[in-house]
Amino acid sequence: MARYFDVHPDNPQRRSITSVVDGVRSGALIAYPTDSCYALGCQLGSRDGIARIRTIRNLDDRHHFTLVCESFAQLGQFVRLDNDVFRAIKAATPGSYTFILPATKEVPRQLLHPKKKTVGVRIPDHSVTQALLAELGEPLLSSTLLLPDEEEPLTQGWEIKERLDHQVDVVVDSGDCGTEPTTVIDFSDGQVTIVRRGAGDTARFE
Template identity: 80%
Template sequence: MAKYYDVHPDNPQPRTIGQIADSIRADALVAYPTDSCYALGCRLGSRDGIDRIRAIRKLDDRHHFTLVCQDFAQLGQFVRVDKDVFRAIKASTPGSYTFILPATKEVPRMLQHPKKKTVGVRIPDHVVTQALLAELGEPLLSSTLLLPGEEEPMTQGWEIKDELDHVLDGVVDSGDCGTEPTTVIDFSGGEAEIVRHGAGDTSRFE
């Protein structure tokens, strides 16, 4: 049964954020809000979390998981970014973008694309998510909370708890959340390739 965390959208309660972070460190799988839409998140090295996300979303092993990072310093530990790509990403973050880049050795092999050795990364523009990342001190392993057969993610914490109470350990609710996933840009080949049009403006990458 999922624990329900009611978090203030502008001034997240430190005690509650600490409880959520502690649960994630203990291998919990949580649904949490972002600047685009709700996502599923777990500890970076959690094999159980990965398997549960794949089961909930019915994903295959070619699916790119995302490392949700607090800032550029953290992002740079997990992906290789050359100078030109750095400028393009810097101009778009924090924001509703996921960037696919070559993974460093800090990224567990089970999270990398099996052939390309890449991983998705993003820096969200969301007060609650940023508070949680600061408390954790490491990225969240994440995937959009989009259920099989659905066209849009759920937007309400209570709705997610009702639907997924039996498969989640926690639901973070800070009010209404969007329905549009991030825009996904693949920079692994050096040039910007738009993989998915989403909440982030793509004009600068076209």
């Protein structure tokens, strides 16, 4: 049965944040809010967490996982950026964007796209997510909480608790955070490719 934390969306309670992060460090799979929609998250090197996310979402090995980062400095440890890409991403963060980029050796092999050796990264603009990341001190390995055969992600913490009670370990509820996933921009081959149009404005990349 999943532990349930009701967290204030603007001033998250320190005790709750610490408890959630302690769980992540112990191998917990969490459902948590972001600035676009809810996500599933676990510790970066958690093979069990990766397998459970794949099972819940019915994902194949070509799916791009996302490293949700606290800051641009942290993001830069895990992906390679040239100057033009650096400026483009810097101007759009924090925000509802996921960027696909060539991974550095800091990224566990099982997270990489098998052919491209790329990974998704993002910096969310959400107080609860930022509090979790600050306490954790490293990115959260994440994937949008979109269940198989459903068109929209789950948006209510109580519903997530009800439906995934025996599939996740922790549910963090800070109220409705929207139904639209991030906009996904692929910079991995030197060109700008809009993979998915979502919550982030694509105009700056067109």
